[in-house]
Amino acid sequence: MSTHDHPSVTTAALPRDYDSLSERFAPIFARIAEGSLARDLERRMPFEEIRELDAAGFGTLRVPAEHGGPEVSIETFIRLLVDLAEADSNIAHVYRSHSGFVESLRFQPREVQEAWYPRVLAGQTVGNASTERGGNRLGTLNTVLTQEEGGWRITGEKYYTTGTIFCDHTRVSAALDGQDGRRFAVVAVDAPGVTVADDWDGFGQKLTGTGTTTFDGVEVSPESVLDRVSGSPEAIHEAAFFQLVLLAVLAGIARAARRDAAATIARRARTFNTGSGLPFREDPLIQEATGRIAAKAFAAEAAVLAVARAQDAGLRAAVESGAASWEFLSDPDFAARIPEALHQSEIAVEHAQVTVPDLALDAAQELFLTVGASAVSRGKALDRHWRNAQTVATHNPIAFRARALGDYWINGTLPEGLNAIGDATASPRQNPRQDA
Numbered sequence: 001m002s003t004h005d006h007p008s009v010t011t012a013a014l015p016r017d018y019d020s021l022s023e024r025f026a027p028i029f030a031r032i033a034e035g036s037l038a039r040d041l042e043r044r045m046p047f048e049e050i051r052e053l054d055a056a057g058f059g060t061l062r063v064p065a066e067h068g069g070p071e072v073s074i075e076t077f078i079r080l081l082v083d084l085a086e087a088d089s090n091i092a093h094v095y096r097s098h099s100g101f102v103e104s105l106r107f108q109p110r111e112v113q114e115a116w117y118p119r120v121l122a123g124q125t126v127g128n129a130s131t132e133r134g135g136n137r138l139g140t141l142n143t144v145l146t147q148e149e150g151g152w153r154i155t156g157e158k159y160y161t162t163g164t165i166f167c168d169h170t171r172v173s174a175a176l177d178g179q180d181g182r183r184f185a186v187v188a189v190d191a192p193g194v195t196v197a198d199d200w201d202g203f204g205q206k207l208t209g210t211g212t213t214t215f216d217g218v219e220v221s222p223e224s225v226l227d228r229v230s231g232s233p234e235a236i237h238e239a240a241f242f243q244l245v246l247l248a249v250l251a252g253i254a255r256a257a258r259r260d261a262a263a264t265i266a267r268r269a270r271t272f273n274t275g276s277g278l279p280f281r282e283d284p285l286i287q288e289a290t291g292r293i294a295a296k297a298f299a300a301e302a303a304v305l306a307v308a309r310a311q312d313a314g315l316r317a318a319v320e321s322g323a324a325s326w327e328f329l330s331d332p333d334f335a336a337r338i339p340e341a342l343h344q345s346e347i348a349v350e351h352a353q354v355t356v357p358d359l360a361l362d363a364a365q366e367l368f369l370t371v372g373a374s375a376v377s378r379g380k381a382l383d384r385h386w387r388n389a390q391t392v393a394t395h396n397p398i399a400f401r402a403r404a405l406g407d408y409w410i411n412g413t414l415p416e417g418l419n420a421i422g423d424a425t426a427s428p429r430q431n432p433r434q435d436a
Contacts, residue, residue: 014057014070018079021061021072025080028052033087040384045198045207046091050166053084059095059125062102067117074241074315075308078248082301085252086259089388090207092252096245097128097163101171101186103241106315107234108226109326115223116186119168126186127164129172129213132157143215145185145225146177152220154185158213164189165196165209171226172215186224193218204384204391231335231416233323233342237315240346244307246392247352250360251304253389254297257363260382261290261370268371280370289369296366300359307348314345343414350408350415353401357393364389 063069143156
């Protein structure tokens with residue numbers, strides 16, 4: 001989809017409550033679910049499905065009311081995202097980049113909001129281009145923004161550019177030429193010098209467009225270069241929100257495993273000669289296995305929605321205290337004034353990141369305990385739930401999240417991340433044996 005081919009969107013009629021929004025989007029989600037198996041088997045990218053969602057206003061749901069948007073709560077949006085992920089986890093994952101960008105706009109200066117909210121309300125979407133595949137040192141970037149008279153230019157290469165191939169724009173993290181720090185540049189995907197490749201070769205989430213995007217001296221307008229202050233309320237909120245979206249995708253995958261287990265068993269006539277002789281749908285052991293899948297799907301979704309409520313509370317506290325305004329950062333001691341509720345929303349997502357992936361992976365794995373050898377038929381592609389869950393889970397190594405939580409509960413240390421993923425430098429600690 002190019003910037004000249006976005007759908008016409010009417011947001012004025014969009015409701016704010018989950019029940020009404022669910023009624024609006026359920027038919028679209030049903031059509032998406034109906035085609036999800038064929039798309040996975042054929043590796044067919046969901047361009048039309050995403051276009052239909054954009055036209056229905058899915059990408060506008062978190063735009064603030066004062067800027068003409070529906071401004072549904074984070075909890076409501078995440079409930080819808082879990083529904084969408086049950087239908088197709090790839091498509092739900094695609095909206096991670098765009099919805100994260102919309103969240104970040106809440107903390108940007110007024111002129112940036114006035115430039116970008118109308119575009120979002122018009123149906124334009126924003127992908128992600130943050131991570132470099134290698135060669136950049138941890139905390140640094142090789143992609144460079146250079147300022148020139150009247151604007152900027154950006155040059156570099158990004159991988160894992162999820163959603164970009166479906167979007168009008170992509171948000172690129174870049175270093176400033178000759179300066180410390182980094183910025184985000186929002187670049188039109190069809191601009192001269194931008195090349196998007198569908199070269200993602202992961203075994204799961206194959207249809208998210210998570211490939212390579214290159215930028216060769218691409219022009220960037222001044223209103224499309226966004227500041228990002230490390231440790232700011234924006235950085236805390238958006239980082240937590242980005243992770244929440246992944247957890248919502250995992251919860252949806254767990255529900256898909258529950259759905260497919262129940263549906264497969266309900267229509268199965270064959271049974272094993274070593275079993276009870278009862279139809280599968282009446283066999284207590286098969287019922288128990290399905291119940292365990294259902295319980296894990298329930299627990300995963302409950303944890304995700306608890307995090308969503310914590311993020312609603314954290315953002316509300318930031319707005320009420322003035323911490324959501326760009327002017328808040330003019331105080332050199334702003335970190336000490338960040339509301340505790342905002343920090344707690346980050347702690348909440350850390351807890352869920354340790355638990356939800358295992359719940360989703362177990363639900364997808366245990367699906368195979370309910371059927372037998374026929375479940376491994378390639379034509380059924382029941383393995384896609386496990387493949388997709390495993391792919392999403394690898395975004396955040398659980399060991400690192402658990403360690404951060406331990407440090408918080410023992411020492412009160414808040415989680416802290418670096419500006420960019422990259423190659424680790426040598427440890428400053430010497431090997432004791434070398435000193436001997």
